[in-house]
Amino acid sequence: MKSLDTIIDSIREFPTLPSIYLQLTEAMSNPDVNINYITKIIENDTASVSKLLKLANSPIFGFRNRVSSVHQSILYIGIEEVKNLLLSLKIISVFQNHKENINLVSPVEFWEHSIATGVIARYMGSNIGIANSGTLFLGGVLHNIGRLMFYITLQNEYEKVIDLHINEKYTLNDAERKIFGISSPIAGEMLAQKWKLPIQLIDIIKYHYHGTSNDKINLNVSAVHIADIVALMLKFGSDGRKFVQQPNPLVWEQLQFTENFFTTNLSKMSSEITDNCSIILGSD
Numbered sequence: 001m002k003s004l005d006t007i008i009d010s011i012r013e014f015p016t017l018p019s020i021y022l023q024l025t026e027a028m029s030n031p032d033v034n035i036n037y038i039t040k041i042i043e044n045d046t047a048s049v050s051k052l053l054k055l056a057n058s059p060i061f062g063f064r065n066r067v068s069s070v071h072q073s074i075l076y077i078g079i080e081e082v083k084n085l086l087l088s089l090k091i092i093s094v095f096q097n098h099k100e101n102i103n104l105v106s107p108v109e110f111w112e113h114s115i116a117t118g119v120i121a122r123y124m125g126s127n128i129g130i131a132n133s134g135t136l137f138l139g140g141v142l143h144n145i146g147r148l149m150f151y152i153t154l155q156n157e158y159e160k161v162i163d164l165h166i167n168e169k170y171t172l173n174d175a176e177r178k179i180f181g182i183s184s185p186i187a188g189e190m191l192a193q194k195w196k197l198p199i200q201l202i203d204i205i206k207y208h209y210h211g212t213s214n215d216k217i218n219l220n221v222s223a224v225h226i227a228d229i230v231a232l233m234l235k236f237g238s239d240g241r242k243f244v245q246q247p248n249p250l251v252w253e254q255l256q257f258t259e260n261f262f263t264t265n266l267s268k269m270s271s272e273i274t275d276n277c278s279i280i281l282g283s284d
Contacts, residue, residue, distance in 0.1 A: 003157050003180040007187055010153040015097075017195050018090045020045045024083050038079055039071045048089050054279045055085055060272055084138040088118075089280060091142060098152045104162065105151055105240045111281055112237025114141045116273045121227035123265055128255055130219050139204035139224050142197075144239050146188025146205065150176065151240075166242055173209055185209055211248035222251040230262070236273055 023041045027033045043049060049070060056067040056077055067073050074082050092111060099107040118140025125133040150158055157179060164175035173183040189206040197205075204224050207213045211225030225248060231237070232244045 003154060004182055006153060007149070007180065007182060008190075010149065011187065011190050011194055014149070014191060014194065015094055017087075017094070018045070020048070021083075021087055021090055024086070028079060028083065035071065035074055035079070038074060039069075042070045042074075042082070042086065045086075047093075048086055051089055051279055052082065052085060055276075058275045058279060060275060078134075080132070081134040084134040088138055088141045091145070092280065095145070095148055095152075101152045101155070102148070103155055104158055105238065108281060109237040110144070110148060110151075110239055111141075112273075112277050113231055113239050114144055114237070115276045115280060116231040116234075116236030117141070117143060117224060117227045119273045119276055120230050120269055121223045123269055124223045124227060124255070124257070124261075125219075127257055127261055127265075128219070128223070130223065135198075135200050136220060136223050136227075139201055139208075139220060140227055142188075142192070142201060143204055143208045143224050143228060144184070144188070145191055146184035146186065147172070147239055149187050149191060150180075150184055154180070162240070169243070171245060172241055183209075209245075211251035217251070217254050219255075222248075222255055225251055226255065234266075234270075 020041060024038065027038055027041060042052070052070065052073060053067060055061075056073040057063070061077055063076055067076055070082075096107065102110075118137040121136040121140040122133040124130075125136040130136060150161075160179050161172060161175040164170040164178065165172050170178070173185065176183045185206050185208065189202055192202045192205050200220055203213050203218055204221055207218065207221045208224045208228060211222050212218065213221050229244055229247050232239075232241060
């Protein structure tokens with residue numbers, strides 16, 4: 001199938017992740033690494049430092065004192081959280097280099113939806129007791145990279161997918177499989193594997209649409225599954241879907257949110273989504 005071959009070739013040829021991510025990953029795997037060494041790696045990437053400090057000083061983290069350096073940001077929000085924020089900035093930047101090739105969806109609205117999914121997932125994780133909510137934010141931001149890959153590499157063919165979606169009420173995933181022989185979550189998984197992303201992120205990218213991992217509950221996957229649907233329902237950006245699927249009832253039952261979770265947190269989540277989008281998608 002020509003489209004499938006094109007997808008595989010596109011993933012093979014897609015840019016690798018910037019070296020800062022690999023340097024950070026390698027450094028953090030060393031139990032003897034010190035914070036000063038990590039700081040120097042990050043400071044060498046001047047393009048990201050400004051946005052990182054803006055995020056650290058935003059209401060997202062709610063620190064009273066101003067964070068004025070990379071060293072402080074690591075001390076205040078932690079090395080893992082800093083790495084997640086930098087990875088989200090870098091992957092968005094990689095795709096933004098191709099934005100002139102995206103005509104079927106607004107790149108800004110696409111990332112607004114993804115960032116909103118990350119914010120909502122992080123709130124949900126805190127509510128249900130998931131320890132590393134930073135992984136949920138990053139998973140939300142990256143959950144749909146496979147679809148964005150399709151928009152970039154298969155513009156003409158993807159019009160057929162949209163036609164099936166709108167006129168015959170296929171889900172985009174089902175329409176992708178019919179036209180391409182592969183759905184965007186699988187393409188996203190392949191790209192994530194090329195980039196050697198952590199397995200927790202690969203699982204979110206691959207399974208978020210169904211909400212379960214091989215029919216088993218995976219809290220990270222389940223949280224992003226619900227967050228993705230909520231972001232669509234609340235019209236935070238758009239990834240091209242014209243209608244919203246029902247959430248997996250097993251997932252909804254297992255997550256067990258506190259009463260009135262969404263109504264209680266909607267205002268704060270909306271404000272945080274706006275702040276994140278302004279900083280991450282704005283110019284330096």
